[in-house]
Amino acid sequence: MYIKLLHFKKYGNRPNLSIVVDKSSLNHCFVFAKRIIKSKTQFEELGGLALGYFDGITTYITKFMYDKNAITSTSSIRFSLKIFTEARCYLRKNISPTTQCIVGTWHVHPPGYGTQYSTIDKECLFQEKWLLETDVPEPKTQKVHLILNVKNKHFDIYTMKILSHYKLNKLKTYDMSKYISIFTQFLNYDYSEMCALLYKKEEKDSDTQVFSILKFRPNNLSNKNLVGFWQHFPYKDICSEYEDIFLEHFHNKTKLDKFYYFKSTGDSKDIKEIFIFKVKRYSSMGCSFDFKSVKPSEESIINKR
Numbered sequence: 001m002y003i004k005l006l007h008f009k010k011y012g013n014r015p016n017l018s019i020v021v022d023k024s025s026l027n028h029c030f031v032f033a034k035r036i037i038k039s040k041t042q043f044e045e046l047g048g049l050a051l052g053y054f055d056g057i058t059t060y061i062t063k064f065m066y067d068k069n070a071i072t073s074t075s076s077i078r079f080s081l082k083i084f085t086e087a088r089c090y091l092r093k094n095i096s097p098t099t100q101c102i103v104g105t106w107h108v109h110p111p112g113y114g115t116q117y118s119t120i121d122k123e124c125l126f127q128e129k130w131l132l133e134t135d136v137p138e139p140k141t142q143k144v145h146l147i148l149n150v151k152n153k154h155f156d157i158y159t160m161k162i163l164s165h166y167k168l169n170k171l172k173t174y175d176m177s178k179y180i181s182i183f184t185q186f187l188n189y190d191y192s193e194m195c196a197l198l199y200k201k202e203e204k205d206s207d208t209q210v211f212s213i214l215k216f217r218p219n220n221l222s223n224k225n226l227v228g229f230w231q232h233f234p235y236k237d238i239c240s241e242y243e244d245i246f247l248e249h250f251h252n253k254t255k256l257d258k259f260y261y262f263k264s265t266g267d268s269k270d271i272k273e274i275f276i277f278k279v280k281r282y283s284s285m286g287c288s289f290d291f292k293s294v295k296p297s298e299e300s301i302i303n304k305r
């Protein structure tokens with residue numbers, strides 16, 4: 001695969017994650033939670049899973065599932081395995097599991113405790129930090145977590161944010177259509193996988209690079225000719241929070257701070273675009289992630305009652 005690389009172009013601002021919550025489902029969740037709390041003699045946290053879909057930029061929350069088997073205390077909650085099976089059953093029966101999925105979690109905090117996530121939440125409940133450690137990165141959605149305060153009907157939504165800063169320089173290249181056909185074949189070869197590793201083969205001249213491509217496997221990561229990775233996203237465009245998970249995962253596995261990154265978008269059988277980037281990672285942080293609050297769009301704000 002020969003690619004003629006032309007000059008760098010600074011890549012502009014990437015879109016941020018946006019969140020839309022179905023107002024009536026959220027309202028229903030508040031009413032339901034209030035009823036459960038009233039039925040108990042002492043406050044115990046309660047919660048469950050949030051279902052919906054993701055289009056690359058927006059996470060839509062359309063349903064709240066209650067985990068009646070969760071292990072709860074006055075200040076913590078641990079979800080049962082059963083709720084994940086229930087959610088998958090529900091998705092299969094009621095809606096297409098290919099478009100809708102588990103997009104996150106919700107839980108209720110004790111009255112007077114606000115809606116800031118606790119240390120236990122960060123350690124045990126917000127589990128997507130494991131995406132940074134997994135062998136092959138396959139996050140399907142940008143996960144979100146709702147924390148509700150039933151008393152004043154307030155809620156906050158959190159999502160994982162990578163703390164390293166990634167600077168993406170877009171490389172201008174010649175017509176990419178022939179590479180699209182190579183990539184499409186690769187995707188069809190193993191449909192479940194959406195990523196690959198890029199190796200430097202030889203440098204013909206200063207701006208022509210020859211790449212070879214291999215499966216994203218742990219034992220392929222230590223090769224000294226590894227220069228980057230390719231990731232396909234089955235969306236039109238993606239938000240930076242989501243993209244950074246893949247970039248940080250690659251860095252975690254290889255310790256490379258500078259690498260090539262091929263990003264393709266669109267349906268897997270009909271790749272719309274490929275972008276080629278030279279990426280540089282800046283980090284002064286010990287920890288590579290945190291969680292940040294994201295305000296949902298206007299239409300999902302519920303009225304206090």
Ligand SMILES: [Zn+2]
Nearest residue numbers: 109117118121
């Ligand atoms: Zn909590």
